[in-house]
Amino acid sequence: MTERSDNPRYDRRAASRVLAALAHPGLFEGQPTVPQPRRIEFTPTALRTEPNSHLTYSQRLYLERFMSPCRPDQVTTATHRIAWIDSDGIPNTGHYRADGLGPIVPIAMRETVLELWRGLTANAGLSNRITALGPRERAILETTTTDHDPIEIFRVGIEATGRALAQHALLARQTGYRSAAEFARGIHDSGILAAVATGWYWELQASTYRRGMIPVTFATQPDGTVRYTADSVATLRAMKDATIADAHTVMRRATGAEGLSVADAIAKYHDDLDLISRQYALLPAGTRPVCLAAMPHQFGDAHYSILPVVAERFVSVFVAMVPRCDIAEIAAEFDEETADAPAAAEDRIFYIPDMNCKHCVRTITGLLESMDIEVGEVDLITKRVVAEFRSPRNRARAFDAIRDGGYNPVAEQPSALRSGAPYSSETAV
Structure with missing residues (x-):
């Protein structure tokens, strides 16, 4: 089923082959085609941009630090952030x-994600194939x-x-698509989802999504489909090449001058390499990364890759989900009369369900301390x-800053965490 050698090592094609063999018999077998109706209440907040700029403070800092050579004028930003509780009870x-x-696009997108996740869990055939994986296949996935x-x-x-899909909806006005369902179909038919998988790198795409920004521009084609402009393609490639070069520099220094093994180098420079950069550091020189889901594989007389299957199913479920999501705007609970009064003792405690590692802890602590807010404990x-x-207003502004950083602060511990259920979120790092 996979490429063979005595010692499994970092091998993207072999890992892709393992995943394709698991998915090929049917990744979404037995999944309902019509989702159940659901009602979602959301709270919108207008983003505060810096003077004479379309970027917020958080967006500008991220652009300057991580997106070179992207220019501010190449970035489209959101006008509003929304907060809501999804149908799994997660903020x-x-x-x-x-x-x-x-707001229907991010909300219906989240509900579509949950619907497809439930389908994966319920797919007995997929579960059986995963259980039957041999030690060699598992070693390939572990290594790669x-x-x-x-x-x-x-x-x-x-x-x-x-x-x-939700991030590109910030560009909807650059297209001829006028509804959420039409936009989703148009993005799919234009090949944009495949372009994201091959043209971006995960860390940039996830981080810009969390901050409500997108560094690409659409050009409409004669047939009504859209493509990235040549300028966008060149900028994405330059950002990706810079990330690969930085990762190789860290790894060369660690394994060369410092004499560390690859495993020790990754452990020592965990924060420098982060998740996706760690994979880039292991790529042979001159090799460009390829999305595992986009690689084609031969099964019988036909080629198969996972990406088109996931993209088509996602869009079809999203299109069915949009009219079944009854969304309603609710006002944020904030009392202006007491906004600047001293904060109550109980207001000192809050929860961040999508805080998953020490990097998250340092990010959140740094955000709060940059606002002169003393951090007593992070668990x-x-x-x-x-x-x-200092006050309810100070707390609300701190929560906004944390959300700009891509996390979901909540006043009470979510039921999913109290019950011991796993937590997942689009904003999870």
Whole structure:
């Protein structure tokens, strides 16, 4: 089933082959084609941009630090952030433009992700094939992929598809698509989801999504489909090449001058390499990364790859989901009369369900301390944070800053965490 050698090593094609063999018999077998109706309430907040700029403070800092050579004028940003509780009881945030398709896209996208995740879990055939994987196939995934469990790899792929759809909705006004369903079909038929998989790199796409920004521009074709402009393609490639070069520099220094093994180098420079850069550091020199889901494989007389299957199913479920999502705007609970009064003792404690690692802890702590807010405790296990807010207004602004950083602060511990259920979110790092 996979390429053979005595010692499995970093091998993207072999890992892709393992995943394709698992998915090929049917990744979404037995999944309902019509989702159940659901009602979602959301709270919108207008983004505060810097003076004489269309970027927020968080967006500008991320652009300057991580997106060279992308220019501010190449970036389209959201006008609003929304917060809501999804049908699994999990807090979420998303973005939309007031002159675009509105909040239905991020909300219906999240519900589509959940629907497809449930389908994966219920797919007995897929579960049996994963159980039957041999030690060699598991070693290949362990060596090559960030998420080693096949179900988690497929879940990430579904999530990334939805994230790409919602992020590109910020560009809806650059297209001829005038509804969420029409936009989704148009993006699919234009090949944009495949372009994201091959043209972007995960860390940039996920981080810009969380911050409500997208560094590409559409050009409409004579047949009504859309493509990235040549300028966008060149900029994405330059950003990706810069990330690969930085990752190789770190790895060469660690394994060369410092004499570390690859494993020790990754452990020592975990933060420098991060998740996706760690994979780039292992690529042979001169090799460009290829999305595992996009690689074609021969099964019988036909070629097969996972990406078209996931993209088509995602869009079809999303199109069915949009009219079944009854969304309603609710006002944020904020009392202006007491906004600047001293914060109550109970207001010191809050939770961040999508805080998953020490990098998250450092990011959140840094955000709060940059606002002169003393951090008393950050617990990765319970997701509990204790901080000394000066007032309810100070707390609300801190929550906004944390959301700009891509996390979901909530006042109470979500039911999914209290019950011990796994937590997942589009904003999870």
